[in-house]
Amino acid sequence: MMPHVTGPVLLPEVRAALRDGAPVVALESTLLAHGLPAPRNREVADELEAVVRSRGAVPATVAVLDGVPRVGLTAAELDRVCGGDLVKLSVRDLGVAVGLRRDGATTVAATAALAAAAGVALFATGGLGGVHRGARESWDVSADLAALARTPVLTVCSGVKSILDVAATLELLETSSVPVLGFGTDAFPGFYRRDSGFPVPWRVDDVAQVAAVWRAHRDVGGGAGMVLAQPVPAADEVDAALHDRLLAEGLALVAERGIVGKDVTPALLAHFHEASGGVSLTANLALVRANAELAAQVAVALAG
Known part of the structure; x- marks a missing residue:
């Protein structure tokens, strides 16, 4: 009989x-x-963990292996995660994966939940999930937003993917009492693009400010998480004309193939990667590295 799991196993x-x-x-x-x-x-x-270490913090990659939630992975466990055949797990799937003893890769929502359960307050990712285009009919809204509303984790990201309904996503974050900070920017980032066309409610310009805001939010914020949005490095931003063409093509492709629900975002991102000649992938990796570095700097400031 499998032992009862009471929380994530920590490296x-x-x-x-x-x-x-x-x-x-x-x-x-x-x-x-x-x-x-x-x-x-x-x-x-390895690169992301090395970036975190280079700034003086300890990396904790999160996954579920053999039905056990893990916060921090060994080299062999990272091999398993990168080897394929892992189920994609959001918060709702965690209990099922544990009960069935499955291997799973954690989304933003599931990673935040397991990090918080372990006592880790800082989380770095690429882009948040959000409200999908056409959500008025489909009700397709990422579980990331609901998780942020109830999980006390500071998530460092590059905004939300431009394939989403950015305005509706920001509105829902406001409704959910999740503060959104722009790091060194007045514009809310759009993942591949530095400016999604919408402003951030609050701007911070150094990690000391971020640490002060997070400490205060933990005291008076009602238990919600917080978003720290950092634009993709300027040198790696996807050209506006190329981005708009890829987005239009991707949306048409999704509609033509009848792709719906959780399969929409992977399909659109795959089109970006394939049709951009690697430009979008370069941007993706650059922003994830930058976010991991920033999260580590904030973690150090909080620890200090």
Whole structure:
């Protein structure tokens, strides 16, 4: 009989860091298992953890292996995550995966939930999920938003993917009492693009400000998480004309093939990667690295 799981299993290094009050940054595994081809995904797994370490924090990649939620992975466990055949897990799927003893890669929502359960307050990712275009008819809204509303984790990202309904996503974050900060920007980032066309409610310009805001939010924010949005590095931003063409093509392709629900975003991102000649993938990796670095700097400031 499988033992009863009462919480995530922590890598000894992560457990020791949390015990000592040292900075820790959670990293998701969906990017590795479903967002990048092998063997590049395994290289990126090491690169992201190295970026976090270079800024003085301990990385904690999150996944479910053999039905056990894990916060912090060994090299062999990262090999498994990047080897394929992992189910994509949001919060609603965690209990099922544990009960059936499955291997799964965690989305933003599931990573935030497991990080919070382990006592990790900082999480770095690429882009948030959000309200999908046409959600008035489909009700297609990412579980990431609901998770942020109830999970006390500071998520560092590059806004939401431009394939989503950005205005509706920001409105829902406001309704859910999730603060949105722009790091060094007045514009809410659009993942591949530095400016989604919408402003951020609040701007911060250094990690000391971020740390002060997060400490205050934990005291008076009612238990919700927070979004720290950082634009993709300027040198890696996807050209506006190319971006708009790829988006129009992708939306037409999705409609033509009848793709709906959770399969829409992977299909659109795959089209971006294939039709851009690698430009969008370069942008994706650049922003994820930058977000991991920023999250580590904030974690260090909070620990200090």
